[in-house]
Amino acid sequence: MADLQYTPIQDIPTIIDDARQFYKTGSTKDLAYRKNQLRQLIRFLEENQAAIENAIWSDLKKHRMETLAEISPVINECKYLIENLDRLAKPVSPKKQYWLNALDTTYVRKEPKGVVLVHLTLMPVVGAIAAGNCVIVKPSEVSTHTADLLSKTMTNYLDERFFKIINGAVDETTAILDEPLNHIFYTGGGSVGSIVMQKAAKFLTPVTLELGGKSPTYVAPDAVNSTTTSRIAWGKYYNNGQTCVAPDYILVQRDHAEKLVSELQKSIKQFYGEHPEKSDSYGRIINHRQFDRLKKALDEVDPKTVVIGGQTDRDDLYIAPTVIYPATPSVIEQSTSGGVLVNDTLMHILETSLPFGGVGASGMGNYHGDKSFDTFSHERSTMIKSTALEVAMGARYPPYNNDKYNLFSILIYGLPSSVVAKAKTVKTFLGSSVQVFFGGSASK
Numbered sequence: 001m002a003d004l005q006y007t008p009i010q011d012i013p014t015i016i017d018d019a020r021q022f023y024k025t026g027s028t029k030d031l032a033y034r035k036n037q038l039r040q041l042i043r044f045l046e047e048n049q050a051a052i053e054n055a056i057w058s059d060l061k062k063h064r065m066e067t068l069a070e071i072s073p074v075i076n077e078c079k080y081l082i083e084n085l086d087r088l089a090k091p092v093s094p095k096k097q098y099w100l101n102a103l104d105t106t107y108v109r110k111e112p113k114g115v116v117l118v119h120l121t122l123m124p125v126v127g128a129i130a131a132g133n134c135v136i137v138k139p140s141e142v143s144t145h146t147a148d149l150l151s152k153t154m155t156n157y158l159d160e161r162f163f164k165i166i167n168g169a170v171d172e173t174t175a176i177l178d179e180p181l182n183h184i185f186y187t188g189g190g191s192v193g194s195i196v197m198q199k200a201a202k203f204l205t206p207v208t209l210e211l212g213g214k215s216p217t218y219v220a221p222d223a224v225n226s227t228t229t230s231r232i233a234w235g236k237y238y239n240n241g242q243t244c245v246a247p248d249y250i251l252v253q254r255d256h257a258e259k260l261v262s263e264l265q266k267s268i269k270q271f272y273g274e275h276p277e278k279s280d281s282y283g284r285i286i287n288h289r290q291f292d293r294l295k296k297a298l299d300e301v302d303p304k305t306v307v308i309g310g311q312t313d314r315d316d317l318y319i320a321p322t323v324i325y326p327a328t329p330s331v332i333e334q335s336t337s338g339g340v341l342v343n344d345t346l347m348h349i350l351e352t353s354l355p356f357g358g359v360g361a362s363g364m365g366n367y368h369g370d371k372s373f374d375t376f377s378h379e380r381s382t383m384i385k386s387t388a389l390e391v392a393m394g395a396r397y398p399p400y401n402n403d404k405y406n407l408f409s410i411l412i413y414g415l416p417s418s419v420v421a422k423a424k425t426v427k428t429f430l431g432s433s434v435q436v437f438f439g440g441s442a443s444k
Contacts, residue, residue: 003144003148004147004148005148005167006141006167006168006169006172007167009168009172009175012166012172012175012176012179013175013179015136015164015166016136016164016176018161018164019134019136019161019162019164020114020115022134022161022162023115027162028112028132028162029132031086031089034085034129034130034131034132037129037159037162037163038126038129038130039078039082040157040158040159041074041078041126041129041157042075042078042079043157044153044154044156045074045075046075048149048153049071051153052146052149054145055146055148055149056070056143056145056146059142059144059145059146059286060239060240060284060286061280061282061283061284062239062240062283066239066283069350073123073350073352074123074126076352077123077126077127077352077369081126081127081369081372081373084370085130085373088110088130088370088373089110089132089373090110091107091108091109092107092108093105093106093107094106094108098411098412099410099412100389100392100393100411101383103386103388104383104385104386105383105384106382106383106384107382108379108380108381109379109380109382110373110374110377110378110380111377111379111380112131112132112376112377112378113131113133113182113183113206113377113378114133114183115133115134115136115182116133116134116135116136116181116376117136117137117138117176117177117183117186118135118137118185119138119173119184119185119186119188120138120140120186120188121187123367123368123372124185124187124208124367124372124375124376125137127371127372127375127376128183129163130373131372131375131376131377132377133162133182133183133376134162134163134164135162135164136165136176136181137150137163137164137165138165138167138173138176139167141167141169142287143286150165151165151167174199177200178199180205181200182206183206183207183208183375183376184196184200184206184208185208185210185375186207186208186209186210187211188210188211189211189212190211190212190213190361193209193363197209207364208357208365208366208367209358209363209364209365210244211244211361211362211363212244212362212363213244213337213360213361213362213363214248214331214362215246215247215248215337216247216248216249216250216251216337217232217249217250217345218251218252219232219250219251219252219256219260221252224252224263226263226266226267228260228263229260229263229264229266230271231345232247232264232267232345233264233267233268233321234271234345235247235344235345235346236321236345237268237271237272237321238346239283240282240283240284240319242283242285242286242290244358244362245339245346245348246345247345249327249331257325261307261308264308264323265307265323268309268321268323271321272321276309276320276321277311277313277316282321284316284317284318285318285319286317287317288314291312291314291317292314295314298310298312298322301324305324305325305326306322306323306324307324307325308321308322309321309322309323310322337359338356338357338359338363339354339356352368352372353369355367355368355369355371356371392411395407395408
């Protein structure tokens with residue numbers, strides 16, 4: 001375990017305030033500045049790829065092949081947002097819905113939110129930078145080698161005036177959440193996510209929560225084959241199952257279940273051999289607390305239902321690739337999800353043109369691609385009112401009367417659909433407009 005230096009709690013308010021003061025200078029609103037910082041983030045990832053791979057291996061025994069799938073999406077996200085930033089940041093002019101605004105200028109600006117907190121992952125940082133925010137990153141304190149590398153290296157590439165890293169555990173995180181922030185992006189478990197929301201409520205801070213959840217996998221009768229089980233096994237045991245969308249359970253017709261188990265066993269053996277604990281392609285649980293939690297769940301299962309794996313080694317943080325059959329059906333009566341992937345596992349996360357996020361207990365909000373930019377942006381609606389129609393707009397001013405009511409109704413609703421109603425409305429309008437425009441006596 002790396003000797004991770006925690007940020008002194010008394011320094012946290014000052015760190016966040018420094019970012020807030022820099023945001024007020026307006027520097028991060030400049031698109032060229034944002035693009036440059038995204039290019040610097042790419043440089044960091046490319047020039048330190050080996051060091052990142054080694055740090056993640058030290059934390060998780062994760063093979064560099066799997067780490068590649070962590071680094072490449074962040075680089076691609078940076079490139080995409082650099083190429084599309086001008087389009088995303090450009091004000092848009094939605095079609096007007098009311099006649100009375102026909103001569104007005106209306107548009108929606110995408111503005112940065114301010115000082116935002118990103119907990120754990122790098123992918124949301126890309127969207128936060130692209131949107132023009134100052135960014136506070138809180139890495140996981142349990143991934144000590146990775147957090148240490150980010151703290152000592154990443155700040156050499158990004159402008160420290162807008163980009164800050166705060167390390168620590170519960171006390172340090174609490175100190176961060178006690179400060180006013182403009183957006184919080186949290187990745188983790190539901191219990192802590194609930195605490196984050198409670199803290200955010202104090203300042204009415206918007207939040208994005210990526211909380212994981214249960215990921216059911218349905219296998220149709222004609223899909224019980226080696227391709228299916230290879231994709232399921234890969235998705236489940238990638239990073240030792242420590243991904244938010246790892247398959248949790250499989251739904252299959254009962255008369256095909258045993259064949260599916262047999263095919264899964266073949267896939268696992270093909271991936272990791274007879275002794276997965278000796279395979280450098282099979283990772284480890286992040287720490288003893290999580291190991292004990294999983295081991296407790298495994299111990300509560302009927303041993304007769306553990307049809308594959310089940311071996312554990314606490315000293316090595318090792319839990320063998322395990323399959324339980326049959327599983328208790330009480331979690332699986334119905335299912336809903338933030339996303340759906342057909343014929344594979346995990347791969348929809350890599351396609352960043354698709355918004356990624358949870359629903360219900362698995363979180364709220366989404367990101368990736370354009371959505372990453374939108375998540376960290378405030379849509380500021382703007383109207384520049386014309387003075388050319390003040391004669392007509394005068395119908396809204398007191399004292400009110402029926403003529404003004406009739407005229408303003410047309411300005412708001414337009415003409416009715418039917419021919420008869422159109423004719424009646426035009427007749428009423430002409431009479432009312434004469435009264436309003438030329439100061440005739442108001443109808444009673």
